[in-house]
Structure formats: structure tokens, C-alpha cells
Amino acid sequence: MNNTKQQLKVCFVSSSFPRYIGDISAPWLLKTARYLTDSGVSMSVFAPSYKGLKQKECDGIRVYRYRYAPAKYETLTHEESSGSGNFKGLKHKIAIMAYMVSGCLNSVYYFLFNKCNIITVHWPIPHAIFGIIGRLITGSRLVYFFHGYELLIVKQYRMFKPFFNFLIGFADHIVANSSYTGSIVKSEFNIKVPLTVIPMGSTFLPVADVAVPALNTVKKIKLLFVGKLIERKGVLYLLKAVKLLKEKRPDMDLSLTIVGSGDQEPEIRGFIKLNELESIVHMKGALASSSKELSYEYGLSDIVVVPSFNDAEGNTEALGCVSMEAMAHRKIVIASSIGGIPDVVKDKETGFLVPEKDPDAIAETISFISDNYDYASKIAENGYKYVKDNFSWDNIISKLLKVYRE
DSSP states (O other), X not given: OOOTTSOOEEEEEOSSOOSSTTOSSSHHHHXXXXXXXXXXXXXXXXXXXXXXXXXXXXXXXXXXXXXXXXXXXOOSSGGGGSSSSOOOSHHHHHHHHHHXXXXXXXXXXXXXXXXXXXXXXXXXXXXXXXXXXXXXXXXXXXXXXXXXTTHHHHHHOGGGHHHHHHHHTTOSEEEESXXXXXHHHHHHSOOOSOEEEOOOOOTTOSOOSXXXXXXXXXXEEEEEEESOOSGGXXXXXXXXXXXXXXXXXXXXXXXXXXXXXXXXXXXXHHHHHHTTOTTTEEEEEOOOTTOHHHHHHHHHOSEEEEOOOOOTTOOOOSSOHHHHHHHHTTOEEEEESOTTGGGTOOBTTTBEEEOTTOHHHHHHHHHHHHHTHHHHXXXXXXXXXXXXXXXXXXXXXXHHHXXXXX
């Protein structure tokens, strides 16, 4: 099917599509839809409801939200699907069954009355089923976009792997958000179609009027963490590093700002109080993605730390969007060398990589940067150029359009 002589009509099938501008859940997905629309693509979205949400559009993008349970039980998506361990027990299993059955029924209804020529399924396991129904009804090409988290389902439910491979067989093209995700997809499935790596861009790119970091002559270091306050984001390891620096580097004027919310917040606050870090650690709560307030926090910082780790269930950072956001603000980045983060953070080229779960390494790297801030600032400038050249929205949309028009 050749789409070069007709308007592209693309439908995103997704779970966590943003509910509003500035939503912290998958903000880059709305940005992608917006940029595709600006490129002349007719965009629509098929996604589940969240707590009874009724929505027909978001930032000009047509959205169909399907209901699958009473409002108070519609919590399988968005910030509550972050892998924080909230989904266990009979109620969760019933909700998943309702989610899938209602999704199948609603996808039949939706695609009967909403024609498209490209269906892009984000998080294909298990949402490929909805895309396959759409393909059978509309004759559309089917593109699967893997973001990493859904691959945990494959690892946890090995008995269903033949079924998962059956679903994969319907794809016309597969996209992965990082080389790491792509390698896992290739190892898990029998891929017989092209696979392209296309990262999702930062919601802050391009950033206008961002100052180049000044030389730090007073050894005042402002650290920043941005992310969900859940175990695998590694905030406690960062706090342990701050505690070490407070003890070993009394000459360093150090502060840490934590932006985010999540179920680990009580434990984090407890650690701060127990270790008497209240004067140097500041909790800001969650800030809207791509907001002026969040950009302001990036602007105030010297170093952005991404201390994530691979948790017991296999969750990892498939790409590392916070690293990109920090680099877009010309900030020095320290990040764990896991998952897809090395696609963005090249050690001592665009940022600094450290082993996961290693507060000593984090502390040593912060200390090194404090003593060599002019050198580290040049690394930050390299990071800005790298992100701008490789993760710009023009680059991303161009690659997506090439996949859609092949």
C-alpha cells in the first residue's frame, strides 16, 4: 500500500495518552501527534478512559476514550501504571480482563466509523489486539511502537509467548524507542518485518534562550532530580550520595531539589529527616511536563542526576527522557548506565555514567564535577548539541513519516 499520493490518516492506539496539555503521563506522545498534524497528517487517538474521563480532543487531536469499568476502578493507566507495585490481587485481574474485553468491543465500533490508513500501536503488548481489529476492518498498515515497559509482560508470562509472536506477525513495521529496546524485541520475537529505532523527543526541544552554564568558582552545586518517586528511580541512592558528600566534602555548598510524586515519597521524606538533610534537600512535588515551572527548575540546577536502576521485576529506563530534557537545558547529567540511557548519555562525551545502585560513584562524580566545573560545562554543551542533532522533533517526525510512507 503506497501512501505517498494520499493524505496520511494515522490513528494512535495507546494506553497512557495525555489527558490534558502538561500531563506528566507520556507527554511526548501528544507532542508527536501535534507535530504529525502540523506536517499535514490527519491524527486520531484510540485510548482508555481514566477515572471516567470523557474526552473528544486534546490540543486539537481527536481522542476516543473507551470506558471499561466504573470510574473509580479505571486506574490501569497514566501515573498509576508506573510499575510501582499497586496492581495486585483479584480486583486488578478483573480490571485487566474488563480493559481488554471493552477495548476489543470498542475498537470494532471505533474503526467501523473512523477510517485511517496507518494504525500505530504504542505498547503493543497487549494493545496489538486492538490494532489488529482496526487493520482487519480498515485495511490499514499496522506499525508497532515498543517503549520497553511492555516487554516485561513477555518475560513474566512465558507461556503466552507463542500468542505474543502471533500478534507480532500482523505488523508491517516495528519501531523501538532505543537501541536497547530494539535489541530486546529482536531477541524475544520472530521479527520478519523492518525494525527502526526512533527515540521520542524531549517535550522541551527546542529550548529557546537557554544560558550556557557559567564557570562554578564558588563550589556551589545545585543538584536536581526529576521523575516519579518510585523505587526504581533510585532517589534513595541519590540521597545517600548527598549524605556522603555532606560528611566528606564540608567545603562544598550543596543542595538537592526533588521534583516529582509517588508512593515512595513517605520513605524519602523519612530518610531526609532521619539524616538531618532538611536544610539542603527540597521537595517540590510534581510539576507539569514541559511547564515553565519545570523548565525553571532545570534552569536553576547545575547537575541533573538520573539514578535509576533495574528493579526485581525487570523494569528499566528504556530511553531516559529526563536526561534529554536536562541536556536540552545545557545541564550536566549524571545517569545510571542501564537500559537505553547510554543512547543519550555518552560517558564523558555528553554526560557522566555511573553504575546503578552506587551512591559512592554518584558522590565521587559530583565531587569531580565540582572540582572540574569548566570541563564538565563543556560536556554539557556537547550534550546539548547531541540532543539537538539526534533527538530533534524534525528528525523524529521525518523518520516516522518515512516509516508511514514506505
